[in-house]
Amino acid sequence: xxxxxxxxxxxxxxxxxxxxxxxxxxxxxxxxxxxxxxxxxxxxxxxxxxxxxxxxxxxxxxxxxxxxxxxxxxxxxxxxxxxxxxxxxxxxxxxxxxxxxxxxxxxxxx
Amino acid sequence: xxxxxxxxxxxxxxxxxxxxxxxxxxxxxxxxxxxxxxxxxxxxxxxxxxxxxxxxxxxxxxxxxxxxxxxxxxxxxxxxxxxxxxxxxxxxxxxxxxxxxxxxxxxxxxxxxxxxxxxxxxxxxxxxxxxxxxxxxxxxxxxxxxxxxxxxxxxxxxxxxxxxxxxxxxxxxxxxxxxxxxxxxxxxxxxxxxxxxxxxxxxxxxxxxxxxxxxxxxxxxxxxxxxxxxxxxxxxxxxxxxxxxxxxxxxxxxxxxxxxxxxxxxxxxxxxxxxxxxxxxxxxxxxxxxxxxxxxxxxxxxxx
Numbered sequence: 001x002x003x004x005x006x007x008x009x010x011x012x013x014x015x016x017x018x019x020x021x022x023x024x025x026x027x028x029x030x031x032x033x034x035x036x037x038x039x040x041x042x043x044x045x046x047x048x049x050x051x052x053x054x055x056x057x058x059x060x061x062x063x064x065x066x067x068x069x070x071x072x073x074x075x076x077x078x079x080x081x082x083x084x085x086x087x088x089x090x091x092x093x094x095x096x097x098x099x100x101x102x103x104x105x106x107x108x109x110x
Numbered sequence: 111x112x113x114x115x116x117x118x119x120x121x122x123x124x125x126x127x128x129x130x131x132x133x134x135x136x137x138x139x140x141x142x143x144x145x146x147x148x149x150x151x152x153x154x155x156x157x158x159x160x161x162x163x164x165x166x167x168x169x170x171x172x173x174x175x176x177x178x179x180x181x182x183x184x185x186x187x188x189x190x191x192x193x194x195x196x197x198x199x200x201x202x203x204x205x206x207x208x209x210x211x212x213x214x215x216x217x218x219x220x221x222x223x224x225x226x227x228x229x230x231x232x233x234x235x236x237x238x239x240x241x242x243x244x245x246x247x248x249x250x251x252x253x254x255x256x257x258x259x260x261x262x263x264x265x266x267x268x269x270x271x272x273x274x275x276x277x278x279x280x281x282x283x284x285x286x287x288x289x290x291x292x293x294x295x296x297x298x299x300x301x302x303x304x305x306x307x308x309x310x311x312x313x314x315x316x317x318x319x320x321x322x323x324x325x326x327x328x329x330x331x332x333x334x335x336x337x338x339x340x341x342x343x344x345x346x347x348x349x350x351x352x353x354x355x356x357x358x359x360x361x362x363x364x365x366x367x368x369x370x371x372x373x374x375x376x377x378x379x380x381x382x383x384x385x386x387x388x389x390x391x392x393x394x395x396x397x398x399x400x401x402x403x404x405x406x407x408x409x410x411x412x413x414x
Binding site for chain 1: 138139141142143144145146148149150152153165166167171172175176178179180
C-alpha cells in the first residue's frame with residue numbers, strides 16, 4: 001500500500017513539477033539553479049539537483065526558458081540565471097488553465 | 111584558485127559521460143554543475159564536498175538525465191574496478207578454454223579413421239587403435255599393451271529346446287559369426303588376459319560372456335532359433351556371415367561387416383553415430399529377418 005501511494009505521488013509530482021518551476025521563475029522574474037532548488041524545497045516540492053539541472057537544460061533548449069550567465073553583483077563564481085521566454089509565458093498560461101480545470105474536476109467528483 | 115581534485119574528477123567523469131552532446135553545450139553544463147557545488151559550499155560550509163557530490167548523484171547518472179531529456183540514448187553504467195577485473199578474468203579464462211579445445215581438436219583429428227586394407231580403426235587421431243591383426247593386444251596411446259598369457263578355448267553346447275535368445279558379449283574382440291548346421295553353438299576362441307569366458311544357459315537365454323576377457327578372437331557358429339541373436343561389444347570387429355536369426359548388434363567402436371544369405375530377405379535398421387555406413391537394401395516383406403546394428407564410432411559395411 002505504501003509503495004502504491006508513493007508511486008502515485010511520484011507520478012502526480014511529475015505532472016505539476018514543470019508548472020511549479022515556471023510559476024516560481026515567473027514570480028521572481030529570474031532565478032539560478034541553486035536558488036530554485038531552495039524555493040522548491042520551501043514549498044514542499046523537494047527535487048534532486050541531478051534532476052533539476054537537466055530539466056532546466058531541456059526547457060532552455062525547447063524555448064520555454066532563456067538562460068544567461070552572470071557574475072556582476074555577486075561575489076565569487078558565475079551563476080546561470082533562468083527566465084521565461086514569451087513562448088514560456090504562453091505555455092505557463094495554458095498549463096495554469098489546464099491545472100485549474102483539473103482542480104475543478106477533482107472538486108466536482110468529490 | 112586551483113580546483114579540488116575530487117571535484118575535478120567528478121566533472122571529468124561528467125564530461126566523458128556527456129560525450130554525445132556538443133562540446134560547447136557540455137562545457138556549459140559542466141560550468142553550471144561546478145557553480146552549483148560552489149553555491150552549496152557557500153550556503154552551508156559545514157557540508158563536505160563529498161556530501162554535495164553525493165547529493166548530486168553519480169556523474170554518469172546525472173549525464174544520463176541530460177541525455178534522456180534530449181531524447182538521446184543513455185550511456186551504460188560505469189563498472190566498478192572489481193567488476194572490471196572479474197570481467198577480464200572471465201574473458202581470459204574463456205579464451206584459454208577455447209584455445210585448449212581447439213588445440214585438442216587439432217591434435218586428435220581425425221576423430222575416427224577406418225583403414226579397411228590394414229583392418230584398422232583409429233579413434234581420436236590414433237589415441238585408440240583397434241587392429242585386427244593384433245586383436246589380443248590393445249594399443250592405447252602407444253603405452254599400454256594387452257595380450258600376454260593368451261589361451262585358446264573351444265567348445266560346443268547344444269541349445270535347450272525353447273531357447274529364444276543367443277547372447278554374446280565382449281569387451282575387445284574380433285568375432286566371426288557364421289551359421290551352424292547343428293542345433294549347437296560352437297566357439298573357437300583365442301583369449302588374451304583377464305578372466306575366462308562365462309558360458310551359461312539361463313531360462314530361454316544362452317549366454318556366451320567374453321566381457322571379462324581383455325581381448326577375444328572368436329569364430330562362432332550359431333544355429334537358427336525361434337528367437338534372436340544379440341551381440342554387444344565395446345571395441346572390435348564383427349563379421350556377420352549369412353545371419354539366420356533376427357539379430358541385434360551394438361558396438362561402441364569398430365567395424366561390422368555383413369554378408370547376407372542370398373536366399374533370405376532382411377529388414378535392416380542400421381545406425382552409425384560417427385563414421386560410415388554402406389547402403390543396405392532392406393526388404394519390406396514382414397517375414398524378412400530383422401537385422402539391427404548400432405555402431406558408435408566406426409563402420410557398417412555390406413559384403414555382397
